[in-house]
């Protein structure tokens with residue numbers, strides 16, 4: 001890759017980009033990294049260019065692309081963060097600083113690993129753009145893993161699978177999450193990966209033919225009903241996410257209902273519902289497979305209508321129907337907020353924090369859980385596990401890991417509410433405090449103001465580490 005290719009990419013996404021400044025950043029990085037090689041034998045600058053290119057392809061603004069070009073300069077070269085600031089200003093320097101790993105000697109081994117994660121989470125809570133640069137950096141590192149020693153390969157791939165991909169998911173970046181997972185998959189589970197690619201290849205040709213036919217038919221039906229179509233395309237399921245689903249179903253492909261999926265993008269919300277109606281009029285839907293994520297979006301903001309029907313020739317097909325705006329959100333998630341077009345109308349940090357309230361939880365865990373192994377476990381269960389979303393009596397949405405109880409809910413809302421809770425109403429019915437909550441439940445906590453401390457019995461059923469930590473704090477006293 002050359003700087004010309006990058007500039008071309010940037011320009012095609014954003015005609016108003018400051019190409020001169022981007023070139024200046026390239027010259028600066030190129031000079032700083034000159035003579036350095038990647039293990040693949042390539043010049044180091046190739047990594048900087050690839051990172052910047054990943055950011056450009058997400059449609060991100062100049063500032064982020066420039067920080068992407070410079071992201072390894074202070075860590076790996078003689079140039080310092082102060083030099084970066086002098087040339088490119090405070091904002092770029094802050095982004096680069098946030099992306100830089102800890103100094104080389106301070107920690108070693110697992111401790112260094114965890115401290116680096118902590119630093120990354122803190123930086124990300126401070127400025128969410130930092131994680132976007134980390135993702136772009138990680139994608140290229142995964143693409144060039146092959147020359148690394150096996151142990152290192154596996155560690156980087158596993159970390160991408162367990163930490164980076166779930167963060168991308170929770171930020172609503174569906175496409176990026178899929179890429180991170182699919183790039184890591186062959187290194188983490190090589191045998192399973194080989195088996196699956198073989199089986200998928202066998203099916204692939206047939207499916208491609210079928211999707212073509214079904215697509216044509218849908219286009220025809222929508223035209224008859226005068227529904228304007230922005231685009232229709234078959235979507236190939238990401239390999240790792242297919243593998244995850246197969247695991248739940250004894251590796252039986254017949255149990256996977258979204259193996260063939262067709263995405264229909266129409267201009268408006270009412271056109272989405274009309275399209276759903278037309279599909280159901282022509283093909284019988286499977287019970288329990290109609291999902292209205294427009295009326296009730298997923299916690300990460302994802303919106304779409306999903307339905308699975310017996311389509312042409314009785315074949316099971318999933319349709320996903322959405323507007324262009326929903327589509328952009330589904331693919332890019334939070335990155336859409338930092339799109340160059342949005343810069344003027346950029347949401348305030350506060351708005352973003354509200355939309356991604358779990359980032360606040362990340363900071364809480366980071367502050368409260370001091371033990372290192374427990375820290376990693378907390379992050380994995382509290383932040384990255386499958387999530388349900390429940391409502392407060394006022395209608396606010398709270399998201400919690402699967403298996404959470406009203407006590408987890410109470411601690412999530414406020415420590416005091418947790419410490420003083422005595423009972424709960426779920427969907428207006430009195431319920432026990434150890435009931436496992438389900439998505440969509442409305443949860444009310446009954447408080448006893450005179451109560452001084454939580455009950456240690458709760459430790460046996462609470463799910464979140466945050467709740468555990470707070471209950472334990474009382475028992476220690």
Ligand code: MN
Pocket residue numbers: 047071072137
């Ligand atoms: Mn890097």
